[in-house]
Amino acid sequence: MSLHAEIDRSIHASRRKVMEPAFTDKSIRASEALLVRNVQTFVDLIAKSRKSDEDWSEAFNLSQWSTYLNYDIMGDLVFGRQFQAMTSETNRFVPRLIMNSTAFIYTVCLSRISLSAHGERHDGG
């Protein structure tokens, strides 16, 4: 069970404490250059997409492109690995997996909640 899903207060508090040093201002600042490197890749990619006969670039769907950018940032900051979602299509299947995975868990959770609410009505009446 992930930290996010832990419901026992003291276990949650203890595990969260273990994770906290990774997210302090100081830790984040140590990764500044990684952050900028990925943003720079995005910015350069946009600059290159300028249409030849115009000042303006191609149209970007930002829901897609900011997903690729932030996925690359996360890979670099958390796993020390360049996923290259911005520059290559190979790893772009993962954002889709995430959405389908959470949608799946969400559906399961919601159905459990409605079951327990149903049970409560039975208890009460």
Add this chain to the structure above:
Amino acid sequence: MAKDDRKFFQYAKNVLEERVAAEEKKPGARTDIMHHLLHAKDPTTGNAFSREQLGIESGLLIAAGADTTSLTLAAALFYLVHNPRVMRILVKEIRSASPSGSTDLLSPSKLIGLPYLRAVIDETLRLSPPVPSHLPREVLKGGIMIDGTFIPKGTIVGVPAYAIHRNPEYFPEPEKFYPERWLAIDSDSGDFDNAPPSPTSPDILRTRQSVSLARQAFVAFSQGSRGCIGRQLAYYELHTALAHLLFRFDVRLARDSRTAKPMKDSTGWRDGLGDLLDPKGAEDSRMAWREERKREEEFQLFDRFLAVRNGPMVEFRERELIVKTTRVPWELRL
């Protein structure tokens, strides 16, 4: 979708194993988040994470770390291209941070201090929170009194961020994208000081009290012991990405290739989010989108715990910078 869930956690596990192998070979070669997690211990209990726990947390970090921030970046640019007044003020703040035109001055630790940029991000998170729905809580034995109402044991309760962020008691004229509501007029500095408290929105106060009330009702990161652990990191990412984009480019809604007019429904599905969804899901969403896309001034979300979204479609025009961007000095530390 169950298959994708397993596939996703298998993927997270593989990525983690490679990272652990690298750490064992050359400890501390990188001081990224995983480095901290591999070496962290609870100061009181001395507990560290087991490998199995780390695998599960990796999945969480991928999902929580990338999807939320990416939604917010797209949403912020949506609101900016639809609100030229706000865009003007923000662009001025960002470009003034480096008057020579060099990106050397645009380090994340400098950008994090830009107040209007923060207000734009918070206003975006208010209107389009990346986890829009409630985080369910079960009432325990004995029940509980909430706001004068008795709620019996076993009831699921929760406050959706989307809903409370539109409560006019905390956010007057809630549908209006108005970053100044986060900036008390008596504590600001800079041009947005002179932004009207506004003739069109006289109800949106900008006192210390009104800002503090808004802060208390702001739950995009949740609050308290379960509040987002990556909150500060999210701000660093968003400040950096938005500032670098707006520093180097002007941004506008994409033009229709035939009429040359701005594509009004910029979040239309035609140009699609196809590859972020399975084909069946995409088709369902397309149908729903056509029906639900009513508030054209809002970056609309489909709640799937995280949220499905699309667009905006935008174009960029590179500015002529006085100093051409070269290597940034902090890059050398890599």
